[in-house]
Amino acid sequence: MRWTEYRVHLILLLLFAAAIVCMRLHTYSEPLERDLDIYAWIGHYLLQGRSLYTDLVDIKPPAVFVTYALAEFVVGMGPAQAYLLGVVAAIATLLGLYWLGARSLQRPWLGIAAAACWTLLCSDLDVQANQPNTEVFINAAMVWGVALLWGLPAQRIARTQTIMCGLLFALASLYKPVVIAPVALLALVHLARTFPLVEARRNGFIQIALIAAIGAISWALLLGWFWLNGNFAEAWQMLFVYPGEYVRHAGRGWVANLLSAYSADYLLPQFFIPHALILFASVAAALLGLGGDRRQLWLGYLVWLLGTHIAMAMPGRFFPHYYQLLLPLVCFAVALMLDALRDKRIGTLALIVFLAAWGGYRVLPQYRLDARAWSDRKYGSTFVDCADLGLQLRSRLKPEQTLFVYGMLPGIYRYAEKEPPTGVMNLWLTFGNYGYSLSPRLSSLVLGQLQKKPPNMVVIDDYTWQLATPSEPIRQWLQANYRVIGSQFGMGLAIPRETTSTPSDTSITPAP
Numbered sequence: 001m002r003w004t005e006y007r008v009h010l011i012l013l014l015l016f017a018a019a020i021v022c023m024r025l026h027t028y029s030e031p032l033e034r035d036l037d038i039y040a041w042i043g044h045y046l047l048q049g050r051s052l053y054t055d056l057v058d059i060k061p062p063a064v065f066v067t068y069a070l071a072e073f074v075v076g077m078g079p080a081q082a083y084l085l086g087v088v089a090a091i092a093t094l095l096g097l098y099w100l101g102a103r104s105l106q107r108p109w110l111g112i113a114a115a116a117c118w119t120l121l122c123s124d125l126d127v128q129a130n131q132p133n134t135e136v137f138i139n140a141a142m143v144w145g146v147a148l149l150w151g152l153p154a155q156r157i158a159r160t161q162t163i164m165c166g167l168l169f170a171l172a173s174l175y176k177p178v179v180i181a182p183v184a185l186l187a188l189v190h191l192a193r194t195f196p197l198v199e200a201r202r203n204g205f206i207q208i209a210l211i212a213a214i215g216a217i218s219w220a221l222l223l224g225w226f227w228l229n230g231n232f233a234e235a236w237q238m239l240f241v242y243p244g245e246y247v248r249h250a251g252r253g254w255v256a257n258l259l260s261a262y263s264a265d266y267l268l269p270q271f272f273i274p275h276a277l278i279l280f281a282s283v284a285a286a287l288l289g290l291g292g293d294r295r296q297l298w299l300g301y302l303v304w305l306l307g308t309h310i311a312m313a314m315p316g317r318f319f320p321h322y323y324q325l326l327l328p329l330v331c332f333a334v335a336l337m338l339d340a341l342r343d344k345r346i347g348t349l350a351l352i353v354f355l356a357a358w359g360g361y362r363v364l365p366q367y368r369l370d371a372r373a374w375s376d377r378k379y380g381s382t383f384v385d386c387a388d389l390g391l392q393l394r395s396r397l398k399p400e401q402t403l404f405v406y407g408m409l410p411g412i413y414r415y416a417e418k419e420p421p422t423g424v425m426n427l428w429l430t431f432g433n434y435g436y437s438l439s440p441r442l443s444s445l446v447l448g449q450l451q452k453k454p455p456n457m458v459v460i461d462d463y464t465w466q467l468a469t470p471s472e473p474i475r476q477w478l479q480a481n482y483r484v485i486g487s488q489f490g491m492g493l494a495i496p497r498e499t500t501s502t503p504s505d506t507s508i509t510p511a512p
Helices: 003-025 034-046 063-075 079-104 108-121 134-150 159-175 177-194 198-228 232-250 254-260 270-289 295-313 320-339 344-367 371-379 382-396 411-416 432-452 462-467 473-481
Strands: 403-406 457-460 482-488 491-496
Touching (some): 034 079, 063 079, 063 134, 063 159, 108 344, 134 177, 134 320, 159 198, 177 295, 232 432, 254 295, 270 344, 295 320, 371 382, 382 411, 457 462, 473 482
Antiparallel strands (some): 457 491
16 A cells, blocks of 8 residues: 555544544433443442452453443543443444455455444444444454454464454453354354465464464453352353353244344344345345455355354344444445445445435434433433433432432432442342342342341332332332332332431322
């Protein structure tokens, strides 16, 4: 690449990154989705030295909690934390897509085209991509991992690059192990690419073996750390036993979940139709291109897409934020199809037309909504209501008074500036019909913590109350020891039964 072209690309990448920074500012004040608040609280307590999976409980591997803890160390806990993580992950993916095209594939225009598409797509409202759930970190690690994998030379092992590739794939698995599916398929394609020549075949086997070894060692070191700290059994149950239970109960088992992924409801959900049409077109282009001189590139793309779709399908649920894993592939698909035009002037014009159309059709209407409207469109009023209730409780409760939220709404604690009384942020895990084998221990843990220091006020989420069976121990304890004095935003407010006074705030809707 000539120096002039390099400078132009550098300027464009800086502009793309600046655009992402500005676009994310638009929703800076949006209330966080429940998962993000869970990650933030657990990361907060990790900085205080509390134990993961025994005291601090969630079903994710530890990478996301450590990531949030690092961000809190830099900017504190709250909106700045989520903003920093979202922007850094998005820009990292942007640079990874550019590197994949410009350096790994030696097609600079392809890298710029993919990066330009990512700038517009990476904050998409309908797949909840403007906030840093686990998928944004997986995307950053996976895109860079694929870029390094596809750039591995066949004539030598390139140990440093191979090790970096292995570390990135291992990191992605520490956010969600389902990424093993695309990594395994991509590894097979890499072996097939190097198979025809004996020396290249040997190097390819060594490269893939090294990547696999790094992944295995990473998980062995993680489990070893838990063993040394005395919480191996809890970590094993959380990371390996419970996911199998979840797959069987949330879906219909691994095979049935994978097959259901190809039904119209999941393959072409309404919120993802424009993206899906691009992917369908790219699959058609790839199948046509398998007979040409770019067949290895198209084959690699198809396998990456297939593996990602398998990873999304494995849990048996298809939440909108899962579809974020396809966003880098959508951007890469657009770039690949336009790059196939050969004439870069036509390709550039087509790219500009696509970006203008996507910006006018998808992006501008979304950015006419304010931050609260983004939350309302994605989740209904749930998290906006949590923010408003938390702010009211902040002024209503005295500094020494404590709060417990009977539900999975940890954002209320943050807005109320109250410490959660338990490290089990996902309270549904204490229910037998959701937490399965986890529920006996976690229910006992939470109940013991509440009995030790009964909260001065309890917020009761109606959905959680209905989800719990009447015999659920925490629900029984609350029913015996608290009385509901009213409701706010559809959530009950309860105080201890022996308390004679009630809050004077007349904005509380009295109990019926």
